[in-house]
Amino acid sequence: MKQLIILTLASLFFTASAAADEALTAEVLKEKSLAMCESKASVLPEGEKAEALAVCQCVAENTNYELILEAKKSGDDSVAKQHMEETLKTCKAEDASIGS
DSSP states (O other): OHHHHHHHHHHHHHHHHHHHHHTOOHHHHHHHHHHHHHHHHTTSOHHHHHHHHHHHHHHHHHOOHHHHHHHHHHTOHHHHHHHHHHHHHHHHHHHHHHHO
């Protein structure tokens, strides 16, 4: 699962980086992120797939893409990175509490 989450965050960050060049909207970024979750989860072993997909989708659903886009435009990648790390932490905690 950790691999999927890391790939998800890296991909979200890359997608946001490309957004400035392609004039992507927050909604398009969210859709791309959700599609990426499905794609990345499809290659995981069955025992890891459901949990990894749930966390990945949580991150995709709860990411503030407007904040990410603004951070990228301003060149302050640390804001985007911090937001994504906090979102991931929250989603992992939610997943852990559901699983217990």
